[in-house]
Amino acid sequence: MKPSIPKGTRDFSSTEVANRTYIINTMKTAFETFGFQPIETPSFENSSTLMGKYGEEGDRLIFKILNSGDYLKKAASNLLEQKDSLKLTSQISEKALRYDLTVPFARYVVQHQNEITFPFKRYQIQPVWRADRPQKGRFREFFQCDADVVGSKSLLQEVDFIQLYDTIFTSLKLTGTTIKINNRKILSGIAEVIGAQDKLIDFTVALDKLDKIGATGVQEEMLEKGISPEAIDKVTPLFKLSGSNTDQLAILETLLSASEEGSKGVEELRFVTNTIHELGLQSASLEIDVTLARGLNYYTGAIFEVSAPKGVEMGSIGGGGRYDDLTGIFGLKDVSGVGISFGLDRIYLVLEELGLFNSVALPKPKLLFLNFTKEDALIQLKAVKTLRNAGIKTEIYPDTATSNKQQKKQWKYVSTREISFVISEIQQNKFTLKDMNNGSQTVCTLEELIDKMQ
DSSP: OOOOOOTTOOOOOHHHHHHHHHHHHHHHHHHHHTTOEEOOOOSEEEHHHHTTSSHHHHHHTOOEEOOSSSTTTTSOHHHHHHTOHHHHHHHHOOEEEOSOSHHHHHHHHHHTTTTOOSSEEEEEEEEEEOOOOOBTTBOSEEEEEEEEEESOOOTHHHHHHHHHHHHHHHHTTOOSOEEEEEEHHHHHHHHHHTTOGGGHHHHHHHHTTHHHHHHHHHHHHHHHTTOOHHHHHHHGGGGGOOSOHHHHHHHHHHHTTTOHHHHHHHHHHHHHHHHHHHHOOSSOEEEEOTTOOOSOTTOOSEEEEEEOOTTOOOOOSEEEEEOTTTGGGGTOOSOOEEEEEEEHHHHHHHHHHTTOOTTOOOOOOSEEEOOOOGGGHHHHHHHHHHHHHTTOOEEEOSSOOOSHHHHHHHHHHHHHTTOSEEEEEEETTEEEEEETTTOOEEEEOHHHHHHHHO
16 A cells, blocks of 8 residues: 555645745745744644634634543543534544634733733744645645734734735735735624624625625525525625725715714725825735625634735635734733734745746755765765855765766766766865866865855
């Protein structure tokens, strides 16, 4: 039986790791330019930390970890007989792999609140796990790259995050991305004016699926959730809301005039879009999308989602929003937060499809010592150590060549790894240096060799 890996996971080659590192380093540079500090949290959390924070759909996608030892010993026998997996899970599993980085971050803030200076700006780049159905751009293990600010209610944070998206995508030469924006208060206002405020979560979860299942699918799901046909008829025109950001805001302002919360959402959205219009974006565009809801229950203000350039078949490559009461679930009230996430794996696929990895080079030595005679081994090793101490990436071919065939193998290694300089011979403590770029050869001492390499 051939070895394999679980569905929805991947191995990464050296080239893929180099490309991913390029993306991550680009993000880190931008995060730190904008004043964010790095943190890390454990791969798994207590189940109580995660469960109930993502809605019913999200909870089903959390990977649970079985308790150590005889995990069935403490399980109630009647639950085992009934095969009631939902009730049984809490008795046999106390921990779970993190579903995202936001809820663990909220837990981190509450747990370390006395050590943190607010507003606290953090970025975090770590893997997360979801028991989702694998498909293109959707994996069960993937990296999230998050940036969040907690402790500030200022809408300048939303403006900052839009600029952060634009800065990173510009640095990656990923032009033509669309940053979609909405506001949860607007969604609440719509639910209020159509008489469906008691079904707000069902309403927003269904609305968020418009791109996937279409208007008819959304209407059917709303009906299934108990939203009246009259309410659905009132909201249907919003499915086709179009025009400039200014035009859409004017329509929404009229529609939501009877809702205090909805009007507040329009006001917040107008401030953000107008400010970005004045500041300008380098390579992305900002568009209002009133159907943008995102399924997560904790957004209370702005909602973001980033689409790949047109012509690239890919789901969202980023998203986020404001979550004024997220830390409240862990007992810390009145701490407002807003954050965004970058989908590293999807961004990778987009860059690959658009051929934007050409400039990314694999790590390799600058200088290689060929290994043709055993007599030179100690001299070579000492020289390699000296060169490395001088900060020069140096390598020695490990196997001594005892035939022309083995020598050719070493030269092929040089060619395949595109190594620029080679030491092919050592005589009387002098090194024959070959420049593989132009074929020239020079004989030099170790000191001269270090100078040339530096």
